[in-house]
Amino acid sequence: MRFLITGGAGFIGSHLTAHLLRTGNEVLALDDLSTGTQRNLASATEEPGLQIIEGSVRDSELVNQCASEVDGIFHLAAAVGTFTISQKTLESLQTNIHGTEVVVEAACRHQRPVLVASTSEVYGRNTKIGLTEDDDLILGSPLHSRWSYAEAKALDETLAYVHAAEHGLGAVIVRLFNTVGPGQNGRYGMVIPRFVAQALAGEPLTVFGSGQQIRCFCHVLDVVPALVSLLRDTGAYGQVFNVGSSEQVTIDELARRVIAITGSSSDITHVPYAEVFGPGYQDTLRRVPDCGKARAQVGFSPTRTLDQIIESVVAHQRAAPQPVLKSGG
Numbered sequence: 001m002r003f004l005i006t007g008g009a010g011f012i013g014s015h016l017t018a019h020l021l022r023t024g025n026e027v028l029a030l031d032d033l034s035t036g037t038q039r040n041l042a043s044a045t046e047e048p049g050l051q052i053i054e055g056s057v058r059d060s061e062l063v064n065q066c067a068s069e070v071d072g073i074f075h076l077a078a079a080v081g082t083f084t085i086s087q088k089t090l091e092s093l094q095t096n097i098h099g100t101e102v103v104v105e106a107a108c109r110h111q112r113p114v115l116v117a118s119t120s121e122v123y124g125r126n127t128k129i130g131l132t133e134d135d136d137l138i139l140g141s142p143l144h145s146r147w148s149y150a151e152a153k154a155l156d157e158t159l160a161y162v163h164a165a166e167h168g169l170g171a172v173i174v175r176l177f178n179t180v181g182p183g184q185n186g187r188y189g190m191v192i193p194r195f196v197a198q199a200l201a202g203e204p205l206t207v208f209g210s211g212q213q214i215r216c217f218c219h220v221l222d223v224v225p226a227l228v229s230l231l232r233d234t235g236a237y238g239q240v241f242n243v244g245s246s247e248q249v250t251i252d253e254l255a256r257r258v259i260a261i262t263g264s265s266s267d268i269t270h271v272p273y274a275e276v277f278g279p280g281y282q283d284t285l286r287r288v289p290d291c292g293k294a295r296a297q298v299g300f301s302p303t304r305t306l307d308q309i310i311e312s313v314v315a316h317q318r319a320a321p322q323p324v325l326k327s328g329g
């Protein structure tokens with residue numbers, strides 16, 4: 001089969017591209033190369049069946065052309081990372097709202113199934129342990145740019161859902177919970193590649209806030225097959241699924257584990273949110289999914305532990321070192 005992956009040169013997109021090519025499919029990778037890179041696709045270009053198109057998901061003509069040439073669409077293109085969102089809020093909103101509108105409308109026009117990548121961020125300040133898909137989204141004030149990513153993604157979900165309900169679009173929505181792994185870039189804020197780069201360089205690991213905030217990190221190689229199964233499963237259409245791990249860790253503990261695994265002599269420092277993001281920043285204190293719905297639908301069951309995830313990022317960065325990035329860029 002032939003698939004369009006928007007954001008195909010991004011972190012998740014490039015792993016998905018490699019997976020689809022390896023399993024005998026063809027891929028049209030559409031990417032504006034703003035945060036994605038050609039290098040992410042370096043190994044995939046050795047496989048037959050890959051076409052890379054540099055362009056924007058906001059370009060309706062281009063997206064429609066691509067949609068007409070494929071059997072299904074993975075819509076992963078988005079402005080991502082807390083640094084990106086806080087520094088380029090308007091541009092991020094435009095990409096994340098208008099880009100999705102273009103992709104969903106093209107999928108609808110050409111009657112192609114589409115998977116829309118959403119985020120655990122949409123649960124906002126709902127700190128329930130074991131969030132399920134019908135739990136409330138508790139977002140902060142729209143005047144806090146911090147929530148703009150979640151607001152845009154929540155609107156994306158509604159767009160996809162309404163096209164499914166009103167026009168029979170085969171749309172499946174996936175809320176990703178902190179997907180991590182080799183190749184993720186710390187430049188845009190993601191904590192694991194940042195901590196690993198800091199530890200390998202012997203620099204202090206910068207924990208933002210108290211360090212008591214909790215996340216569950218899921219390896220991208222556990223996530224990618226679930227995305228494929230969900231898009232292939234017509235029974236999943238018109239529905240939303242959490243996809244992530246339920247192994248909880250505080251960011252303090254994460255920093256300690258990165259230091260232990262790398263054998264680094266780095267210290268851990270705590271940086272107030274205001275120093276990184278400006279005044280009034282609101283972090284999400286806990287984000288723990290219940291992925292029972294994806295398990296029941298497509299057998300999703302992540303197997304890689306947090307230590308294995310950290311080890312895979314360490315191995316990757318030892319081979320391809322990342323610069324130690326200052327807070328905010």
Ligand code: UDP
Pocket residue numbers: 081082178189190191192194195206207208209213215251283284
């Ligand atoms: N974080 C941190 N130090 C960093 C980068 C991030 O302490 O250098 C924290 C961040 O404030 C959040 C957690 O790590 O509480 C996860 O951040 P990330 O950006 O990876 O994902 P998020 O869950 O915020 O989307």
